[in-house]
Amino acid sequence: MGFPATSRKRSRSFSPDDYRPRRPPPEPSYQSNADRDTSSPIDSLVFELEFVRGQIKGTLEREAAIISQLDVLGHSVSPRETPQEIALREKLQAMESQLEVETRMRIEAENALKDFQRECREPFLVPALYDVVESISRLTTQVVSRIQQEAGDVVE
Secondary structure: OOOOOOOOOOOOOOOHHHHOOOOOOOOOOOOOHHHHHHOOHHHHHHHHHHHHHHHHHHHHHHHHHHHHHHHHOOOOOOOOOOHHHHHHHHHHHHHHHHHHHHHHHHHHHHHHHHHHHHHHHOOOOOOHHHHHHHHHHHHHHHHHHHHHHHHHHHHO
């Protein structure tokens, strides 16, 4: 009776359980019961916060190591976005789509104004149309100034 000829090597791979949040260790036993009774919830929360930050630091270090290993192997990884960057990107996309709509509206108003100017040379429509075109021009000016104001808020 011998061992099988095949060799079973176990490579260390990381499972999701390796990065599962763990509970903080119990408070040190050197504290007396009287000390534990006087400890505040603030102390407990500060301790837990420091523990979580330590876990985050370790996880970020592991992430950096994995990214560098992937770089060595020639595989690029897209950068991770912060919540602030995500919010800014979404706001920028919303403003760009709003600008696109308002640009179309401005072009339509300009075309209407050109039509009006052409009609003034060879009158065909009623003069009340002038008031409509003037109102559109005023609205367009207000919209453009609002866009510029909002764009200034994003830059700041």
